[in-house]
Amino acid sequence: MNPDADFAFTQGSLGDYAECARRFELRYIKRLRYPALEVNQALEYEMRLRRGDRFHKLVQQHLLGVPAELLARSLADDADLAGWWETYLRHGLADLPTERQAEITLQTTLGGQRLLAKYDLLALEPGGAAVIVDWKTGERLPSRAHLQGRMQTVVYRYVLARAGAHLYGGETIPPERIRMDYVYVAQGGQRVSLEYSAARMAEDEARLREMIGAIGEAEAFPLTEDERRCRFCTYRAFCGRGAAGDLSEFVEDGEVEEEGGIELDFEQIAEIEF
Ligand code: SF4
Numbered sequence: 001m002n003p004d005a006d007f008a009f010t011q012g013s014l015g016d017y018a019e020c021a022r023r024f025e026l027r028y029i030k031r032l033r034y035p036a037l038e039v040n041q042a043l044e045y046e047m048r049l050r051r052g053d054r055f056h057k058l059v060q061q062h063l064l065g066v067p068a069e070l071l072a073r074s075l076a077d078d079a080d081l082a083g084w085w086e087t088y089l090r091h092g093l094a095d096l097p098t099e100r101q102a103e104i105t106l107q108t109t110l111g112g113q114r115l116l117a118k119y120d121l122l123a124l125e126p127g128g129a130a131v132i133v134d135w136k137t138g139e140r141l142p143s144r145a146h147l148q149g150r151m152q153t154v155v156y157r158y159v160l161a162r163a164g165a166h167l168y169g170g171e172t173i174p175p176e177r178i179r180m181d182y183v184y185v186a187q188g189g190q191r192v193s194l195e196y197s198a199a200r201m202a203e204d205e206a207r208l209r210e211m212i213g214a215i216g217e218a219e220a221f222p223l224t225e226d227e228r229r230c231r232f233c234t235y236r237a238f239c240g241r242g243a244a245g246d247l248s249e250f251v252e253d254g255e256v257e258e259e260g261g262i263e264l265d266f267e268q269i270a271e272i273e274f
Pocket residue numbers: 019020021022023024026223224229230233234235236237238239241
């Protein structure tokens with residue numbers, strides 16, 4: 001597989017490849033979209049995703065300077081969303097460095113390929129802490145170990161270390177200064193903070209380099225042998241992998257695609273394509 005010059009890897013595409021090479025092929029090479037429900041309870045699922053999308057847009061507007069009182073007026077129709085918003089205002093920005101960049105995209109290169117990360121918020125203090133903040137609206141709190149190995153954690157911290165100097169007084173950010181905070185607004189604002197280190201960065205780089213190299217050399221994209229991964233996959237119909245899973249078993253991250261429809265945990269940049 002030879003990516004076009006304008007293709008960029010992201011946490012979403014690498015996460016898909018890690019889960020299932022076939023999913024990567026269908027989504028990023030064949031560009032197939034939404035052929036099947038991801039869960040049984042489609043309406044409730046869609047409502048959850050739309051609420052998560054609204055929340056992220058509210059936070060974005062707030063960080064760009066729109067007064068909180070003004071934004072709160074739009075929440076009368078949704079008590080859950082209003083609750084998340086109050087939680088965000090109480091806990092979302094607590095103890096973070098005051099130099100803040102919302103909805104910012106950074107990119108670096110690795111193995112001859114572009115690697116992008118789009119951040120909810122970067123809060124930095126040159127010479128001090130560099131904190132990546134990612135708000136989550138899912139109803140379950142994943143384990144720390146799960147978040148530590150999550151492709152988003154791997155890519156976001158690595159890209160900031162490689163490409164964040166212009167936000168840090170012109171100095172490369174030492175990995176030990178980087179931290180990733182997941183903030184769960186549906187869990188009372190619980191925060192999971194994941195520190196970084198030079199050793200972890202070296203491990204992550206090796207993992208990313210290996211994945212990107214494997215994708216570049218791949219001649220086939222086999223279906224995953226772990227069929228549990230298919231239960232919430234939108235491509236089940238293409239793969240003959242059975243019925244949708246149940247929403248009650250689903251660990252969602254409450255993230256949505258930038259454009260072209262709703263998709264779970266999918267933060268691709270719109271112009272990415274083969
Ligand atoms: S249904 Fe299963 S095999 Fe097919 S793309 Fe999805 S995860 Fe992969």
